[in-house]
Amino acid sequence: MAFITKTFYSQEDLARHLQTHRPSFYFSSKTSTVVPYDKLDSLLPWKKDEDYYLCDLSKLPPHMELTSSGNLILRGAVSWEEAKKFLKSQGRNLKTSPTEQLALITAGVATSCTGERCFAFGTMRSQVVRLKYLNFKGEEKELHRNTPLNTSSAFFKKYSEDYAKYASFKNAPYPRFEKEIDLMIGTEGQLGLVTEVEIETVEDLAVNYVFMLLPRWEEDMGPHLEIYEAVQPHRNSIISCELLDANCMNYLKPDEKLGNNQDVIFLEIKSDAFEEIYGNVLCGLKLTPADEVYEIAESKFHHVRAGVPRAIFERNSQMGVVKVGTDVQVSQERYPDLLNFYRDAAKLGVNYCLFGHFGDAHLHFNYMPTKDESAKCLDKLLELYNKVLEWKGSPFAEHGIGLLKQKYIKRFHGENQLGLFHDLKKEHDPHNQFFPQGFMSAEQ
Ligand SMILES: Cc1cc2nc3c(=O)[nH]c(=O)nc-3n(C[C@H](O)[C@H](O)[C@H](O)COP(=O)(O)OP(=O)(O)OC[C@H]3O[C@@H](n4cnc5c(N)ncnc54)[C@H](O)[C@@H]3O)c2cc1C
Numbered sequence: 001m002a003f004i005t006k007t008f009y010s011q012e013d014l015a016r017h018l019q020t021h022r023p024s025f026y027f028s029s030k031t032s033t034v035v036p037y038d039k040l041d042s043l044l045p046w047k048k049d050e051d052y053y054l055c056d057l058s059k060l061p062p063h064m065e066l067t068s069s070g071n072l073i074l075r076g077a078v079s080w081e082e083a084k085k086f087l088k089s090q091g092r093n094l095k096t097s098p099t100e101q102l103a104l105i106t107a108g109v110a111t112s113c114t115g116e117r118c119f120a121f122g123t124m125r126s127q128v129v130r131l132k133y134l135n136f137k138g139e140e141k142e143l144h145r146n147t148p149l150n151t152s153s154a155f156f157k158k159y160s161e162d163y164a165k166y167a168s169f170k171n172a173p174y175p176r177f178e179k180e181i182d183l184m185i186g187t188e189g190q191l192g193l194v195t196e197v198e199i200e201t202v203e204d205l206a207v208n209y210v211f212m213l214l215p216r217w218e219e220d221m222g223p224h225l226e227i228y229e230a231v232q233p234h235r236n237s238i239i240s241c242e243l244l245d246a247n248c249m250n251y252l253k254p255d256e257k258l259g260n261n262q263d264v265i266f267l268e269i270k271s272d273a274f275e276e277i278y279g280n281v282l283c284g285l286k287l288t289p290a291d292e293v294y295e296i297a298e299s300k301f302h303h304v305r306a307g308v309p310r311a312i313f314e315r316n317s318q319m320g321v322v323k324v325g326t327d328v329q330v331s332q333e334r335y336p337d338l339l340n341f342y343r344d345a346a347k348l349g350v351n352y353c354l355f356g357h358f359g360d361a362h363l364h365f366n367y368m369p370t371k372d373e374s375a376k377c378l379d380k381l382l383e384l385y386n387k388v389l390e391w392k393g394s395p396f397a398e399h400g401i402g403l404l405k406q407k408y409i410k411r412f413h414g415e416n417q418l419g420l421f422h423d424l425k426k427e428h429d430p431h432n433q434f435f436p437q438g439f440m441s442a443e444q
Contacts, residue, residue: 001049003041007056011076011195015138017055018193021431024053026189028107029079031100033313034402036322043403044437057193058104066090067198071129075196078105093204095121097240098398099306106194111400112186114170116240116268116305119231119359121202123170125185132196133184136429140195143180150180151427155419162416169329169394170362173412177420183428188400190438191428206271207239209301212282213262213292216246217354218346221339223287224358227265228335230281231359237273241359242266244308248353251311256304265358266301308355312366321369322404324377328388329362329397338363341387345380362397385411401439409439418442 008014017024025044030037044052060076064086067073072083072092081101084094098108098115107113109131114123121127130144149156159177166172175186184194214223224243231241244264249257258264269277283290316323330338342365346352350373356363367377385408388395401409413421421440425432432441 002051003044003054004051005054005056007059009059009061011060011134011140014055014057014060014193015134015140017053018134018136018138018433021136021433022051022053023433023436024055025435025437026055026057026193028057028077028104029102030058031103032107032111032402033309033323033325033327033399034396034404036404038317039322057106060195066092066201070201070203071198072201073196073198074105076106079103080105080108087201088204091204092201095127095200095202096124099309101302101306105197105199109185109194109197110187110189112171112175112398114357114398116242116357118170118357119241120235120239124199125176125182127200128181128185129198129200131181131184131194131198133192133194135192136431136433141192143183145179145181147180149177149182151177151420151424153420153423155416155423158416159420162414165392166394168331170360170397171394171400173395173409174417174421177424183424186400187440188402188435188438190435190440191424192434207298208269208271208274209266209296209298210269210278210282210293211258211264211266211296211301212288213259213264213294214288215262217263217339218343221336221343223285224263224265224339225336226285226287228332228359228361230285231267232332234273234277234281237270237277238267238359239270240266240268241357242305243355243358243363244305245354247351248308248355251308251315251353252304256307258304266296266305268301308353309364312353312368315368319368319370321371321374323366324369324374324381325364325366326381326384327362327364327396327399328384328393329357329360330388330391330393332361334391334393335361337387337391338393341384345384348376348380350377357398381408403437406439406442410442413439413442 058077062078063075065073079102087093097117098113132140132142135141176182183191217224231238246261246263282293351368354365369377385395396405425440
């Protein structure tokens with residue numbers, strides 16, 4: 001068996017490869033945090049005496065157009081950054097803004113990605129009007145968001161009932177499977193390959209970015225929770241609400257650091273609502289004085305916000321360790337429990353930092369272990385996932401399962417989930433050619 005890397009420059013070539021039914025892993029920009037691209041050969045075991053294909057989709061010809069109703073139609077290799085630039089030239093903007101703007105949008109559909117602007121505009125899934133994909137025969141098919149998913153699986157009803165408790169989360173421990181577009185959303189390329197997407201956009205309104213300096217959350221999380229509560233009723237005016245804690249600043253260059261051993265909460269606010277939010281919301285905070293609120297340029301915000309997870313990725317690569325980080329979202333009631341768990345996790349004696357989509361109760365706690373420290377950090381995460389199950393929270397709210405999270409997700413999947421995965425795989429991937437090691441192929 002050999003690993004063979006193939007790069008596709010046209011959809012016709014890709015369709016021809018699909019017709020061979022060879023087991024393959026398809027990737028786009030390789031920014032996934034749950035797929036360790038430098039260790040794929042050891043993590044993609046393929047026992048049969050057959051070649052395994054690593055298929056690069058990042059060179060597929062890109063295409064973008066705006067419909068008269070303001071939707072963006074994109075085909076092929078288009079990144080969030082490119083789409084944003086195109087839309088801004090037309091007076092429009094994206095409703096979804098993952099922190100990693102170099103990722104491709106078609107892959108974002110496959111991972112059901114979300115991001116910062118989810119606070120105001122909801123999930124990417126809710127913005128997909130229709131999409132096209134290549135099936136196992138290499139045929140292009142179209143799916144619409146208004147058409148219910150049609151499957152004869154006996155597990156479908158119970159799966160949907162189980163899903164109900166997770167309906168308010170960005171992503172649940174298993175895909176939504178309600179409309180036909182859901183076959184391609186969050187299924188990580190295990191049922192087909194996304195080739196074209198039509199997504200909603202918004203008018204490119206002027207925005208202001210501010211940040212607030214707070215005490216370290218480990219010592220006093222009162223100011224953080226007050227801000228969390230205060231922003232909730234203003235999702236029409238506040239577009240995003242993000243956190244970088246004081247520990248994150250250690251991973252930035254000296255001229256990029258904000259605060260003085262303080263946590264930072266950022267808000268993206270529509271300019272026409274800025275006075276109202278500043279006067280009525282920010283000046284009304286009892287635990288954060290108004291003189292700890294500062295304006296920041298949009299470009300600097302994005303640079304600093306994306307700089308932290310990128311620096312962590314580089315640091316882990318240099319140390320030769322796999323990322324030990326979380327992607328947990330919980331309900332409003334459980335947010336203090338989650339923060340308290342992280343406070344306890346911080347006492348392990350391993351370097352760490354906390355950042356993420358604060359306003360959505362969705363944070364990434366990252367250990368920065370040495371090789372020797374990795375095992376105890378992973379044990380701590382196991383403890384967390386037991387709690388998340390008990391709290392009925394979402395363990396992996398936007399980065400997906402990939403290869404790295406499979407051992408943690410198992411406890412969230414019962415007979416109904418594994419049964420539906422099995423039936424959908426059989427129907428849409430009868431030759432088991434799409435990412436055969438993905439979470440949908442787990443044993444029943
Ligand atoms: C610094 C940083 C910040 C991030 N911030 C966010 C964030 O805010 N929100 C968020 O949701 N994610 C975030 N991510 C995670 C990552 O960017 C997303 O998971 C993204 O969707 C992956 O896109 P990609 O093009 O890199 O896909 P890849 O890593 O190449 O692939 C990811 C998965 O999608 C599948 N896939 C790829 N292309 C297709 C296709 N055309 N059809 C079907 N399946 C396909 C692959 O098989 C794989 O399973 C971040 C990552 C980093 C490094």
